[in-house]
Amino acid sequence: MVFHHIPPQGHLAGQGQTRGRPGLLLLNLGTPEGTGYRAVRRYLSEFLSDRRVIEGSPLFWQPLLQGVILTTRPSRSGRAYARVWDAERNESPLRTYTRHQAEKLAEQFAADGVPVAWGMRYGRPSVAQALRSLMEQGCDRIVCLPLYPQYSATTTATANDQLFRALMKLRNQPAIRTVPSFPDDPDFITAVASSIREEQMNAEQPFQMVVASFHGLPQQYVDKGDSYLAECTRTVEGLRATLGMDETTLPMTFQSRFGPTKWLEPYTAPFIAGLPAKGITRIAVVTPCFMADCLETLDEIGNEVRDEFMQAGGESFTLVPCLNDSPASISLLEKLARRELLGWL
Numbered sequence: 001m002v003f004h005h006i007p008p009q010g011h012l013a014g015q016g017q018t019r020g021r022p023g024l025l026l027l028n029l030g031t032p033e034g035t036g037y038r039a040v041r042r043y044l045s046e047f048l049s050d051r052r053v054i055e056g057s058p059l060f061w062q063p064l065l066q067g068v069i070l071t072t073r074p075s076r077s078g079r080a081y082a083r084v085w086d087a088e089r090n091e092s093p094l095r096t097y098t099r100h101q102a103e104k105l106a107e108q109f110a111a112d113g114v115p116v117a118w119g120m121r122y123g124r125p126s127v128a129q130a131l132r133s134l135m136e137q138g139c140d141r142i143v144c145l146p147l148y149p150q151y152s153a154t155t156t157a158t159a160n161d162q163l164f165r166a167l168m169k170l171r172n173q174p175a176i177r178t179v180p181s182f183p184d185d186p187d188f189i190t191a192v193a194s195s196i197r198e199e200q201m202n203a204e205q206p207f208q209m210v211v212a213s214f215h216g217l218p219q220q221y222v223d224k225g226d227s228y229l230a231e232c233t234r235t236v237e238g239l240r241a242t243l244g245m246d247e248t249t250l251p252m253t254f255q256s257r258f259g260p261t262k263w264l265e266p267y268t269a270p271f272i273a274g275l276p277a278k279g280i281t282r283i284a285v286v287t288p289c290f291m292a293d294c295l296e297t298l299d300e301i302g303n304e305v306r307d308e309f310m311q312a313g314g315e316s317f318t319l320v321p322c323l324n325d326s327p328a329s330i331s332l333l334e335k336l337a338r339r340e341l342l343g344w345l
C-alpha cells in the first residue's frame with residue numbers, strides 16, 4: 001500500500017513552525033471589456049448597482065438605472081472609452097497599467113516567493129479569480145492593496161467588500177491584511193510632486209497654476225462621514241508644502257460629477273474654463289486620486305476639459321500623467337505592501 005503524503009502547499013516543513021505563504025493582491029476599479037454598447041452597459045450596470053456607490057433605495061434606483069440610464073449612458077461612455085482605447089491590446093488604459101503594476105511588483109517580490117495577482121471590483125479579472133490564482137499558488141496569507149491613495153467607501157471599502165464576499169464561499173479561508181489608504185505618504189507626495197516638476201521642466205513657459213483635480217463624490221456621503229474629502233485635503237496640502245505652493249497656485253477641484261445631486265465643489269470643468277477670463281492661460285492639471293491613467297484623466301481632463309479651456313482663451317494645457325507603472329510608483333506600492341507583509345515574510 002502506498003501512502004501519498006501531500007504537504008500543504010506553501011508550508012515550510014521541518015522548520016519547527018508552520019509558516020504560510022503570503023501573496024499580494026492588487027485591486028482596482030474595473031473597466032469595460034470593449035467600447036460597444038453591450039460591454040459598456042454590462043460594466044455600468046455592475047458598477048452603478050453597487051450599493052456602496054449609489055446609496056439610495058434600490059426600489060427607486062434600479063428602475064431608473066435599468067430604464068433610462070442604461071439606455072442612454074453606455075453609448076456616450078462608449079464613445080469616450082473609444083477615444084482612449086488601446087486598439088492593439090484591445091483594452092482600456094486602466095487595465096494595461098494595473099496589469100503592468102502587478103507584473104513589475106511580481107519582479108520585486110520574486111526573491112521573497114510572494115506571488116502578485118490583480119483583480120477588478122467590476123468586470124474582469126474578478127476579485128474572486130485573482131484570489132483563486134493566489135490560493136492555487138499556495139498562498140494562505142493575503143495582503144490586499146486597493147489602488148486608491150485616498151479612502152472612500154465607494155472605492156476602497158467596496159474593493160475590500162468584494163474580497164470578503166469571495167471569502168464567504170470558502171471553507172478554508174486565507175488570512176487577510178488590507179493596506180490602508182496613503183493620502184500623505186511621503187513617497188506618494190514626493191512622486192506626484194516630482195511628476196509635476198518634470199512636466200514644468202519640459203514646458204516652454206512656467207505654469208501660472210497647477211490644478212489638482214480629484215474624482216468627485218456626492219457631498220452627502222462626506223456629510224455622513226466618508227473620510228474622502230479629508231484625505232484629498234491631506235494630499236493637496238502635502239503637495240503644496242513640498243512644492244512651495246498655496247491655494248491660489250495649487251487649487252483643489254473635483255471632477256466626474258454624476259447625476260443631479262450636489263457633489264464636492266468646486267467642479268473641475270467650470271473652474272478651469274473660467275481661468276482665461278482671470279488672465280490664467282497656462283496651466284497644468286494633476287489628478288492625484290488615480291494611481292493609473294484612465295477614462296477620467298485621459299478623456300475627461302485630457303480631451304474635454306482641455307478643449308473647453310483652449311476655447312475659452314487658454315494658451316497651454318498640460319496633463320500631468322498619473323504615477324502608472326513608473327519606478328517611483330512601483331517602489332511606493334512595494335513599500336506599502338512590505339509594511340503589511342511584516343511578520344509574514
Ligand SMILES: C=CC1=C(C)c2cc3[nH]c(cc4nc(cc5[nH]c(cc1n2)c(C)c5CCC(=O)O)C(CCC(=O)O)=C4C)c(C)c3C=C
Nearest residue numbers: 029030031032077094152154155215216217258294295296
Ligand atoms: C455614480 C457614482 C460614482 C461615484 C461615487 C464614483 C466614485 C469614484 N470613482 C473613482 C474612480 C474612477 N471612476 C471611474 C469611472 C466612473 N465613475 C463613475 C461613477 C462614480 N464614481 C462612472 C459611472 C464611471 C464610468 C465612466 C462613465 O460612464 O463616466 C474610473 C475610470 C474607469 C476606467 O475604465 O477608466 C475611475 C478610475 C474614485 C477614485 C471615486 C471616489 C471618490
Ligand SMILES: [Fe+2]
Nearest residue numbers: 029215256296
Ligand atoms: Fe468613478
Ligand SMILES: [Fe+2]
Nearest residue numbers: 256295296300
Ligand atoms: Fe467621467
